[in-house]
Amino acid sequence: MNPNAVHAKELYLSDKHNKPIGLSLKQYIEDERLNASQAYSLLQQGQFSPVSQHISNYGINAKPVWLSLTLINNSQTEQEKTIHIDNYWLDEVSSFWFADDHIIHFEHQGDLSLFYQQESQQPSFNLNYRYPPGKTTVLIRVQTPDAMVIPVYLFDQQEMAKKNAFNAYSYGFLYGSITALLIYNFILYVGLRLKSYLFYSLYLLNFLLLNFAYSGHGSLWLWPDSPIWQQWSIPILMVSFCTSGILFACHFLRLKFQLPTLNKILKSLCIIFPALMLLAAVLQDRVLGLIFAFDLMLLFSGLMIVLGILSLNFGNISARFFLIASISSMIGIAITCLAVWAYIPFNQFTYRAAELEVFIDVLLLALALTERFRRVENEKTIAEKMANMDPLTRLNNRRAFYQLVEPQFTERQVKKAASILMVDIDRFKSINDTYGHNFGDEVLVKVAALIRDTLRKNDILARWGGEEFIIFLPYTQEQEASTLATRLCENIAKLSFTQSQQKVNVTASIGIVTSCSAINQLPMLIEVADKHLYQAKRAGRNQISAGTSPSKERIDKLAT
Incomplete structure (x- = not known):
């Protein structure tokens, strides 16, 4: 018996569990591949240790982990519950239900599972089961080279419906707003032929696709039959998002004229990081690709603030909104990255901080583009007026x-x-x-x-x-x-x-x-x-x- 083993709290199905149930889980870090019976035997021997966080976070390229959960149905009838894992980028989630030391049910979900079929059309792993009276032990094996964050909830059908409704409304508002901005700014580019609107449209498109990828909606709606792309989509789209943001900043802040050397360096980064990501893809090294992507994301956040300050010092009035937007974006991205890397607690706020702050960022950048367009039009009107005016007498010429x-x-x-x-x-x-x-x-x-x-x-x-x-x-x-x-x-x-x-x-x-x-x-x-x-x-x-x-x-x- 492991002397460090502690009995995790058993959960009664009749109780309400609105928060993550991480403290009721036990864990075992796998050194070599185990089957469900071997893992269950180790659990019985006390080799599993208690989880010390409400939401388990093992970082990038962690070893596969087994989680155990004991559920008690103290009623006389079956109760249907859902073990909800609110993270869609996990490669493999295999679940096994034990009663009387025997497997009574199992499910395999995730990109690596040949048997996986998503039934609920929700961007999460939902393990539905009708629990008979008595005690049931659930073992869950999780594997991924991505950041292994495992938020586990226990919901009944009503609570699951509320969760799904909240996600549907919040993501619907986010996607609808970004899509409207994207279409509007692309139309402006077609009409005005100003590259700032084109690169802003690309920035919005990449943000939309990146959010689709890490929220799981992309796998459900856009690439349901492409598990390999789902595994690589997050790091690739992170690099694409940062690259389009840098190109937008270069054109919007007119760095070619104000800071030509820095402009060349930034455009070089827009070649170097995609090339590094391509190298990681060729080598089939997702861990390397994730490191490149997260490093670029943090670099991008800080770089936008520096560019805003430099442009503001050069007298670029439009840099005011850009600087505020960059600070907002940096805070959100930094919070999410630090949460994913397990430096700060992972919860609903820290997980979605990036999309919230980047949403504020794109709104402020839209205001910046509008303000710049209005200022340019005013300058154009004044220039046209001055071209038709005698400067001394202020009469028509x-x-x-x-x-x-x-x-x-x-x-x-x-x-x-x-x-x-x-x-x-x-x-x-x-x-x-x-x-x-x-x-x-x-x-x-x-x-x-x-x-x-x-x-x-x-x-x-x-x-x-x-x-x-x-x-x-x-x-x-x-x-x-x-x-x-x-x-x-x-x-x-x-x-x-x-x-x-x-x-x-x-x-x-x-x-x-x-x-x-x-x-x-x-x-x-x-x-x-x-x-x-x-x-x-x-x-x-x-x-x-x-x-x-x-x-x-x-x-x-x-x-x-």
Whole structure:
């Protein structure tokens, strides 16, 4: 008899067992392959030792383990119960029920079992059995090179249904949300052709597939007849997930321009780690592949935080959301990895911490992409506006004038009655030479503001070049245009400027043209208005020249 052997607590089927029943189990670490009778004999000899954790965790590449459980049905009828092992990545789960020292039932489940058929369509190992009155001993053999985590529960049918419903709703919400984000961002990539959206879509797809793999839903829905892929899917998809995340970070944070050397190193990692995983697959060494995968996952989590901090220091505003998302992801992935490696307790929270925090991560990254897109669009709008604006006077420039006016000439009423004014500040070169260009700029700004404030809402004003301004007056006949031009001449002459305690006055000349059957195209109108402007200047300045003929109107010199 093993002196360290302790009788684990026997479980009564009539009691409720909502928590893991690890402390009611005994264990035996197998050095060489045993059959069920040999394992049962060792149990009877006291060679099994008690489990000291609520959830057994033996780490990666652990030896096969036998678990024993004693169940007592103290009623007079059979009771149906389910031994629920809430972990789907175990390669082999073989279960044997003993009564009166004889095997009365057995089941083989897992990827390595040739007899395995999943009946419940749930991502877990569910050992259903109708227990007769009295005592029943259950032996369970577990084998896998993956992290051997064995959360064991004892449920009745109602409790099992609640567990399945919770999993169905929670995973349904997770998968539905990620799929919606994936489709939306891929559509954005197709429409906008921005690589950030493509790599974010790949990142979401890999997260989805990775979650399918380690939760067991992939084996149930996507690859039910591929046990070899199920065994390799977790480490391969972990590497694929990290690789797509690194590529997304490189493009989203624009590392090619801000940190080109680091960008090359990261893209090299995206080749090195998949190559290492391929080597492990060729060698059929899953333990090596798992080590590569978990190392990359932890490296990836910390690396994303470093990239966020570096980009934020470079003034990348979008890195704010990226940094918060990376911290969230790192915390979740670190918790799950440490739980799987048996450094911290394994429970429902630590097991699903990665998917919860990565879900928060992808939402924050979606916000980051949205914020960046909005900022880029704003910058584009401002750039387009600046391209159409004269930077000194803040008026439309010549390009904007054509863009605004040419569409209006498709309207018949505008062609019949539209006027154009060409305004030129008199002797502006002399003003610049005498008082300096800064003073000349001040004159331009004040004259531009005066003209803008004098015009109607639908009139279009632009700086034509140098000291010239152009005004488009839709639905305006010559007499109304001449009245406006006269008012402008008068108001400009009334402007007062002071330079070196010397009072300076400026005047302007204006050429006017109104559309008619002979002049009904915009370039022709501008040309005629320009000719009238020069007629006004040759006639002595501070006056207007209007009409389709060389007739002029003289206004009196204004007193200063």
